[in-house]
Amino acid sequence: MTTTIFTKITKSKYLPFVIIALGILLRFFGIWWNLPKIYHPDENALISGGLGLRIVSNLKHFEWPHLQMYISLFAISIWAKITDIYGLLFNVNVASSTSILLSRPASFFLVVRFVSFLFSSFSLVIFYKGVKNLFGNAVALVSVLIFCLSLQNIEDAHYATLESALTFWVILVFYFSQKIFKGGGYIIYIPPTFKYFLTKIKNQNNPKC
Numbered sequence: 177m178t179t180t181i182f183t184k185i186t187k188s189k190y191l192p193f194v195i196i197a198l199g200i201l202l203r204f205f206g207i208w209w210n211l212p213k214i215y216h217p218d219e220n221a222l223i224s225g226g227l228g229l230r231i232v233s234n235l236k237h238f239e240w241p242h243l244q245m246y247i248s249l250f251a252i253s254i255w256a257k258i259t260d261i262y263g264l265l266f267n268v269n270v271a272s273s274t275s276i277l278l279s280r281p282a283s284f285f286l287v288v289r290f291v292s293f294l295f296s297s298f299s300l301v302i303f304y305k306g307v308k309n310l311f312g313n314a315v316a317l318v319s320v321l322i323f324c325l326s327l328q329n330i331e332d333a334h335y336a337t338l339e340s341a342l343t344f345w346v347i348l349v350f351y352f353s354q355k356i357f358k359g360g361g362y363i364i365y366i367p368p369t370f371k372y373f374l375t376k377i378k379n380q381n382n383p384k385c
């Protein structure tokens with residue numbers, strides 16, 4: 177009886193969406209926590225590094241190659257333009273606003289935290305598809321549920337840091353690597369490409385660290 181119920185549950189076409197939606201909700205809820213105060217030193221390092229790229233192209237921050245800083249700068253620049261336009265249209269002084277959606281630098285931290293949330297959320301989807309292709313739907317459901325409820329990954333999604341992006345690129349490497357077993361062809365060139373992106377986010381083995 178128990179086996180039959182479990183089989184019916186795992187074969188439900190809605191269950192993967194429910195689990196992934198739960199994971200996305202857990203990763204989104206609370207990304208605004210403690211703003212405008214910032215206590216995590218890596219958040220300050222990433223935001224200041226991204227903004228610093230407007231002035232110099234090489235920050236000499238060798239432990240953190242610059243890809244994530246460029247992504248952060250891109251996100252901040254777009255949000256800054258949006259809030260500037262909002263201020264002009266509705267006669268709001270963005271500089272003196274107390275809203276974490278408008279005030280600076282609080283809104284910059286919030287938007288880069290949102291980037292972390294997006295990386296972590298996409299990781300859930302790709303992880304499920306990769307495990308399903310390799311081990312089947314039942315294993316994929318259990319695996320993505322564990323990943324979905326992982327406190328470390330939820331916490332990483334709430335910070336403007338590197339970890340969610342690192343997880344995303346690692347999972348992409350895994351996803352396309354397992355596809356090599358299914359086919360090959362041009363796909364064999366994709367995992368090294370994403371591994372290259374990994375080294376552009378954080379390099380723990382750089383002798384200049």
